[in-house]
Amino acid sequence: METVLTQISQSIDTLTSWILLNPSTTQAIWLGGRRKLAKIDILKISSLFLHITFSTCVRNLGVMLDPELTFSHRINLVARKCYSAAPASVDFPFYTASLI
Secondary structure, three states, X not given: OHHHHHHHHHHHHHHHHHOOOOXXXXXXXXXXXXXXXXXXXXXXXXHHOOOOEEOOOEEEOOEEEOOOOOOHXXXXXXXXXXXHHOOOOOOOOOOOOOOO
C-alpha cells in the first residue's frame, strides 16, 4: 500500500507541474467494492495529500459519483425533484435508490 501511495503522490506532483490545481475545488474519491473500500485508511491518506479533499460523493461533469458507482445520490436527487414537482393531487409511492 505504501508503494501505491508513493506512486500516487509522485503522479500528483507531476500533474501539478503541468496544470494548476485549485485546492478548494479539487476532490478525490476512492472507487471499489465494499470490501476493498473497508481496507482503505482515509485518514492516513488524507494526511499524506493535504491539498486534496477526499469525499464520499463527488461531482464530475454534472454527474454525482459515489465510491461503489451505485449512483444512489443522483437517483435520490432526481426522485426528490420529481416528487416535489408533482401536483399535490397525484398520489404515488416515493422510491429511492435504497429501495431499488
